[in-house]
Amino acid sequence: MGFWKALWAVMWFGGLALFAVLAVIVTYRGALDVAALLKRLSQNDQG
């Protein structure tokens, strides 16, 4: 019982904190990837 309570607590607090960090990184780097995708599609179109 104690094991499950501890596991769920670690998962909740650790998972949420990690996700918050990941979200910030993906937001920034993802914007660069969107720009790169549109640039590549435009080039393909011209080619």
Added chain:
Amino acid sequence: MIGHTNFSTADWAIVVGFLVISTGLGMWAWRYMRNMEAYVVAGRAVRPYLGVASIIASEMGLVTVMYSAEKGYTTGFAAFYLALSAAVASLVVGLTGFIIVPLRARGVMTIPEFYEQRFGRDVRVCGGLILAFSGILNMGMFLKADSLFVTSVMGMLSGEQLKLAMTVMLGLVLTYTLLGGMISVLITDYMQFVIMSIALVAVSVFLMAQFSWGQLVSTVEAQKGLAAIDPLAPGGMGPVYMIWMAFLGLIGACVWQTSVMRAASAEDTRTVRITFSWGSLGFLIRFMVPYFWGICAFAYLLQRPDLLGEGVPDQSLRAMPVALANLLPMGAIGVLTAGMLAAAMSTYNTYLHTWSAVLTQDLVAPLAHRELGSTQRIWIARGIMLLIGVFLLVWGLWYPLGQHLWDYMAVTGAIYFTGAFAVLTAGLYWKRASRVGAYAAFACGFLNIISLTPVADALGIQRESGMLYSAIVGLSCAALAGVAMVAGSLLFPDRRSDASQEVA
């Protein structure tokens, strides 16, 4: 009929603003769509971080939030096990590249396309038909569950308001997905990822300030017993259901077409691995956060049972939105609703796009008497998408659910993936896999249909626990499909020229 809610004019402004920008952005992407490859897999030009944003946004739909919150509300903390198994499975798939990397390396756009490469055109058509049938059935409850969220948050409790909400949501998503294809999906997914992430983290932090962790654990334990904490406790999930859920986690990551579509769109196999490894955190969050919200709703509604409304149907599904609409302050509900609409729309566009692409590429095109051009295929895909939209509206209003939404989702998905898992694994990693084996595996997987409540009732099958019944049927069908694949391949091998095809 209007229930109590803190939803205000400011919240309306936030939601309408989000809808206008999101739909406009999706339609703007139309200008980049020139051929079928751009339409289906965005010209295979997706880099890792956009891939991660897209997989998290599309796999975390509002329907996921709804069925997970219902699971948290009814099952308590034990439901966290499902989140853990999904995250571990996605991480394993990302690290090993199991199924997804060889599929990407073969350059296929859809799973049935691989069936044709490996087994022949007839297997592609059969596999594509089962995949689309299962996928569209699986999607059948999305619209209703999502509209239940929106109407509950806004305090609208009548059936007419629910129907109106369903129609408006569907119309908006159809508009931009029809026009822009995968490019629209990716760009709107990115924007929706950003808004959804803010809403998920902010609302969770707000709820943690309202309910302490210790208070929630003791309330759930006192009201629901040990099984709400320990999944192995008597009366809890039990080992069979837990194994079934672990299997579902694996399938969700590597066999489900919407995930595979992400792999197909990736720039290279390295991007595929990164997307799925980092995406595992998304798989954890997409279940765990709504479980927590459902548990908070349970604790809150114990004190305010009147808020659910006497005699209003779907109480366990409505619990989370009703609780949040009364807990969150004005403005924050608007951000939450915009975030959840973002989650809903990113999932709709992905699923609508996926199933229409599968039907066009794997059913209509192979059966057509002549080669179809890119423009023709795009118009066929759009027509199919429109028909799927009409089906969603009708099915969402008519189908009697009769089981937890999560279990409905698992069963409808299992109709396809239990057979497909055997066919894909054997097709990719075993030289002797044959088309007879593939047909036998598909047939065994299709047997999962007896887990749907109306089908089980029609067959007169007695079952004490719906959860355990669907787990036993699902695992049995998966094992049967594996045996059928091996036996069919050994007993009826393909002719030498077919069998000599390369395996990954």
